[in-house]
Amino acid sequence: MRRFVVERSKNLIASLSRRSFAFEQRFSSYSDSSSSSSSSSVMSSTQSTSPVTLESINPKVLKCEYAVRGAIVTHAQHLQQELQTKPGSHPFDEILYCNIGNPQSLGQQPITFFREVLALCDHPNILDRSETQGLFSADAIERAWKILDQIPGRATGAYSHSQGIKGLRDSIAAGIAARDGFPADPNDIFLTDGASPGVHTMMQLLIRSEKDGILCPIPQYPLYSASIALHGGTLVPYYLDEATGWGLEISELKQQLEDAKSKGITVRSLVVINPGNPTGQVLAEDNQREIVEFCKKEGLVLLADEVYQEIVYVADKNFHSFKKISRSMGYGEEDVSLVSFHSISKGYYGECGKRGGYMEVTGFRADVREQIYKLASVNLCSNISGQILASLVMNPPKVGDESFESFAAEKDGILASLARRAKTLEDAFNSLEGVTCNKTEGAMYLFPRLHLPRKAIEAAKAAKTAPDAFYVRRLLDATGIVLVPGSGFGQVPGTWHFRCTVLPPEDKIPAVVSRLTAFHQGFMAEFRD
């Protein structure tokens, strides 16, 4: 197998990124847009003549794209239906969703202790029944009682405080303090239905018009581009350097900031995703310090997406929260405005469907924070099951608890398996002709680069689609494997990638690799220049 040289130099990035204000336009036209789908699952049988037309709706909605659930996924759902109604109608017998970080959809089992506590909180009537002792672990019963006592009136079906149940926020703050070695204030915690609503809240707060810019990594998780588009702001891209393992260079941040300023954009905030999505890199401490310093100097709100904090595969790197880094530099409330987002969807727990998470909001003026509180209040509160799970993931069983050993075995088993799967897939991608894949240090994704033959690019052009979307669609039709084209995340113009989760069940990885490899060889044979 021949490995392509990663030819793109730092100078090239710089020259490309100077042109990058046309990014959003390119992004839209190349994106895996659901609006271009012809196989939507939401088509109506009867035609409406409603006066509400695409021309008369909010153009920000039209502009918004969300590739991880875009046309490819809609097409995959369509294929899945066909497999059910017409078995044997495709050259594969199942759809393998590698498009989204959704561990339990691919067979990952929930952590038993968490689900025990949740079930007991949902039906507390059984807590003091004798049969319950046989069905649930003693510490789960004890934890459920503790949580119920933290809920006013033990009412798990009541709206909570807009920021979430105070006792659960106390637990989460204690978990953050234990993680960081610096105190956390429960009044800084806003419990959310996953990380996404927290991100939307901050974008809604900060963005006044298209003259407000948000610095976002490219590649980025498309929630950010979608949220910025919906709130009418400007995405100011900074490119991660693929040649240095998706390195985040302060010089690139500065240059993009200056470039934005020169165009009349007021940059309000910097988004950092650590560990990276879709890129999988884990930031070095020194790098994080530079980032904090940059935000402080430039007066930017640091929006730290830290949802993959539990998933680091490499021995020589650890996750450090930006709050810990900031506090360890001696910076406090008065120095840096920082929001850390966390979620119960990721990590070894993978409780995506429960929609829980929190944001820790520090370094804001009291009157501005009251506005964040008001925004939280308009949605009343996040769901209580998600709130309970957020308190559990930040305070899992400890040594000595009855569940500790089984909990640790489940957790370590999942993390070790994720690491093995990541490595196997990384090696497999790197063994393909014309594919290069950086080492994944954390998170749940690989973002290999496709060095496509000219003929493939021309074929994509003829099919009126981006080359990576062309590749991904062909792969899906041939193998049932669902990836997301790199254009959905952003990439240096002229380069092509795709994102693949590391989540297929471990026993299916060999089949995934052989199907991918066979497809790729056929594709290259068909289009080789």
Place this chain on the structure above:
Amino acid sequence: MRRFVVERSKNLIASLSRRSFAFEQRFSSYSDSSSSSSSSSVMSSTQSTSPVTLESINPKVLKCEYAVRGAIVTHAQHLQQELQTKPGSHPFDEILYCNIGNPQSLGQQPITFFREVLALCDHPNILDRSETQGLFSADAIERAWKILDQIPGRATGAYSHSQGIKGLRDSIAAGIAARDGFPADPNDIFLTDGASPGVHTMMQLLIRSEKDGILCPIPQYPLYSASIALHGGTLVPYYLDEATGWGLEISELKQQLEDAKSKGITVRSLVVINPGNPTGQVLAEDNQREIVEFCKKEGLVLLADEVYQEIVYVADKNFHSFKKISRSMGYGEEDVSLVSFHSISKGYYGECGKRGGYMEVTGFRADVREQIYKLASVNLCSNISGQILASLVMNPPKVGDESFESFAAEKDGILASLARRAKTLEDAFNSLEGVTCNKTEGAMYLFPRLHLPRKAIEAAKAAKTAPDAFYVRRLLDATGIVLVPGSGFGQVPGTWHFRCTVLPPEDKIPAVVSRLTAFHQGFMAEFRD
């Protein structure tokens, strides 16, 4: 006790509503705004010097108000803390939150069957254990199996389809069809985290600028004014007629629509809340037909808030969904764009904290509906526990099921108690000097009118607050009872109201009445002209 004559005539409404475009300004200045609070629970101990100031955030956020969790509630939370730390520091020993429809926070118990199913879905490992037979009803176990089989891979911790789990949408569509006698399409159902996110989605879709108007009842539930403000549209008020039991007059709709048009506003949509919040009226079928006809003729999207559909107190009226009315008029997909919002938070179930609900979206063009699907996708999916509960409330136990009798007893007990409480409070309000209260026909609220003495109005003015907010604050400080001033919902200028839920526990109602009465007598004695 003297009853004031409701002196406001239809002509007066018309003349006032013609001036009502200044409504939002007045609304803001009188509103129970959290930003004017001096007792926020989110104050930071250290002062931030963040460059993010009230002047540099999104002005739409500043403009948004949400009175049901505004300054009065923040003050009540503060008093509650004081009662805990300094017992006896106030002339009452508990805070009674009558500000928000949050039944379980005031002691309403969840429906056992729903919680049994939820707990089993949370921890399916126990489903085939023998102890489970003793702890859970047989039909709850059977329902849990059925629901698990509807979830791909039985993965209750996975993100679902963006619209919600298809099998659960099938159940909900079947429930709607059984309710209405007209078919419902599961592809029209979008499961949501309560009704609020669905309303936000539709506002986000429809509102392009302040030139887009949404016709909203006044008084209204402040979610609507908040959402319209956040999305930058214009609230076009139509006044409900207090003199005719909060009647909804088509002539008023027409007049406000014309008035808005003459000001360059494009009215996109009509919001109708039925049963009414905060006003408690239940629309007559004829009236609903007129409303559907009006929306069809004027090309308005009918946004039907039907979250109180299970709560009707009067024997001579029934709830009819707008979809049923529309279909019974012979109108289909091609005739009227209609969105019906429902929630698990209200009704006899009162599962506010679980954040579940759905919107049924009919009569939209396929390409516009794909945009709604995209918006749902950006937030991935609503929480699965809420999705499960939404399927349960639309398909509760039926005659013959093991749980049916106990379920029916719980449900009927709650509904009968709510009706008794509503009547007792209504009578109590009507017995107060200077208070008139319309009959509550449904929902969970009373919205009595305060005919305040001139001296009270002057005292409020001197205290720089609206007269109803002045009254409500004094009541809270004297009794611990939390109401919401009418200014938070909107009211005919110069009239004053408050909203009170019917949710205090039945055994506390006599105390509530006597405390309210004593306070009111003292207030009137103090300020009588």
